[in-house]
Amino acid sequence: MENLPALNLKNLDKSEWKSYRFDQIVKNISERVDPNNTDLEVYVGLEHIDSESIHLKRSGTPDDVDGQKLRFYPGDVIFGRRRAYQRKAAVATTHGFCSAHALVLRANPEIIDSQLFPFFMHSDAFMHRAVDISVGSLSPTINWGTLKSQQFLIPNKEQQKSIFKILWALDKVIEQEEELLRSIYISRKTYINSVLYKYETGIESALPNGFSVKKLEDVAEISGGSTPSRTNPEFWGGDIPWLTPTDVTKNEDIHLSTTKERITKDGLKSISNRIYPPGSILYCSRATIGYAIINDVAMATNQGFTNFICKSSINNYFLYFLLQHITPELTRLAGGSTFLEIPKSSVKSFKVVIPEEFLQKKIAKKIVEYENTIKTIKLKICKSKALQDSLINHIF
Structure with missing residues (x-):
C-alpha cells in the first residue's frame, strides 16, 4: 500500500464536475451475434462475471448457447442488467459475445476515461440507481431506455487521470494478494494429497x-x-x-x-x-x-x-x-x-x-x-477491497 499514488480525498474539488446523461457517458453497443454462425470463440454469460469485480476471469464457448447475443470488443464493459443487485460489471480483454441479459458499454472518451469507467460502474452511485430503475419482481431487469436518461456527476478530465491511477494501483495490490492466495491454496492441496490417504481395498x-x-x-x-x-x-x-x-x-x-x-x-x-x-x-x-x-x-x-x-x-x-x-x-x-x-x-x-x-x-x-x-491473506484482501470501495464511493 505504501507505493500507492497520492490523492487528497479530503479536499477533492468537485466544483467543476458536470452532470451527464448516461448515454452521454457511454455508448451502448448493440451489435448482434449468432453463436451458430460466428468466428468468435469467447462467450461470456452472467455466470462468468464475478460480483463486485472489474476483472473477467472465466468464459464459455459458442457451443454453450443458442439465440442472438451481443458482440463485445476489448475494453468494453459487460454489465449484467438482470439482477443488477449482484453488481456484475467486468472489462472485456478479448473479442467475443455475451448474454443478451447484459449491456455492452463503451466509455465516451470525451466525457470519461476508459480506465476510470469500470470503477464508476462499481460505485454505489451507479449500482444503487441501477437497482432502483430495474423492473420485474422475479428477475428484475434494467431497460436501456430508462438507464440512458439517468444523470451522473463525473469528474473533469484533468482530475480523472490522478483518480484512476490510484484506483488501478490499489487494484493491482488486490490482484497480487488474490494470486498469492490461489498459490497457497494449490500448495495446501498438493501437501494434503501427499500426506492424507484415502482407504482403498488392498x-x-x-x-x-x-x-x-x-x-x-x-x-x-x-x-x-x-x-x-x-x-x-x-x-x-x-x-x-x-x-x-x-x-x-x-x-x-x-x-x-x-x-x-x-x-x-x-x-x-x-x-x-x-x-x-x-x-x-x-x-x-x-x-x-x-x-x-x-x-x-x-x-x-x-x-x-x-x-x-x-x-x-x-x-x-x-x-x-x-x-x-x-x-x-x-x-x-x-x-x-x-x-x-x-x-x-x-x-x-x-x-x-x-x-x-x-x-x-x-x-x-x-x-x-x-x-x-x-x-491472514483473506483478511488483507478484505481490507484492500474495503479501502477500494471506500475510495470509489467517496469519489463518485
Whole structure:
C-alpha cells in the first residue's frame, strides 16, 4: 500500500464536475451475434462475471448457447442488467459475445476515461440507481431506455487521470494478494494429497511405514445430537451452547465457541443428548455434509451432526483435516429423499488411514500453518477491497 499514488480525498474539488446523461457517458453497443454462425470463440454469460469485480476471469464457448447475443470488443464493459443487485460489471480483454441479459458499454472518451469507467460502474452511485430503475419482481431487469436518461456527476478530465491511477494501483495490490492466495491454496492441496490417504481395498501393502488402517470408531467415540421440544420454554435459553449446521456454515474458522441458541439442562435431559467437551470434532453429516468445527467450549448439537470425541491414539486436528479430505467418500454413503444424511453406523465402520502419533501432529501442524496463512491473506484482501470501495464511493 505504501507505493500507492497520492490523492487528497479530503479536499477533492468537485466544483467543476458536470452532470451527464448516461448515454452521454457511454455508448451502448448493440451489435448482434449468432453463436451458430460466428468466428468468435469467447462467450461470456452472467455466470462468468464475478460480483463486485472489474476483472473477467472465466468464459464459455459458442457451443454453450443458442439465440442472438451481443458482440463485445476489448475494453468494453459487460454489465449484467438482470439482477443488477449482484453488481456484475467486468472489462472485456478479448473479442467475443455475451448474454443478451447484459449491456455492452463503451466509455465516451470525451466525457470519461476508459480506465476510470469500470470503477464508476462499481460505485454505489451507479449500482444503487441501477437497482432502483430495474423492473420485474422475479428477475428484475434494467431497460436501456430508462438507464440512458439517468444523470451522473463525473469528474473533469484533468482530475480523472490522478483518480484512476490510484484506483488501478490499489487494484493491482488486490490482484497480487488474490494470486498469492490461489498459490497457497494449490500448495495446501498438493501437501494434503501427499500426506492424507484415502482407504482403498488392498492399500495396506502400499502404505509407508508407520501408517495403518483403522475404522473411525477405533480412533474416536462417535455419536450425534438432537433437538429439544420447541414448545417447551423450559428447554431453551439456558447456559448450554447448542450447535446447528447454520452456526458452522457461517463460521470461517476451525474453532467455534459461540452458538446462536442455548438450551437448559432439562432440555438436554429431555432428548438424552450429551455435551461434547472442548476439542471435540462436530461434523455436519446431514444436508450440509462436510462442514465441521473443533469446539472451544463444551456444547451440544442438533441431529444434523456426527460428533467425534478423539481417543488418545488420534490427534483431533489431524482427524479434523482427515474428515475434510474424505468427505466426498463419506457423502457417497449418504441416503435420504428430502436431504442427504450419512448414517452414524456407516461413519463408525468407515475405514481410514492413520499414521503414527508423531506424524499426525506434524501433518496437522503443517496444515494449520496453511490455514492461518490463508486466513491472514483473506483478511488483507478484505481490507484492500474495503479501502477500494471506500475510495470509489467517496469519489463518485
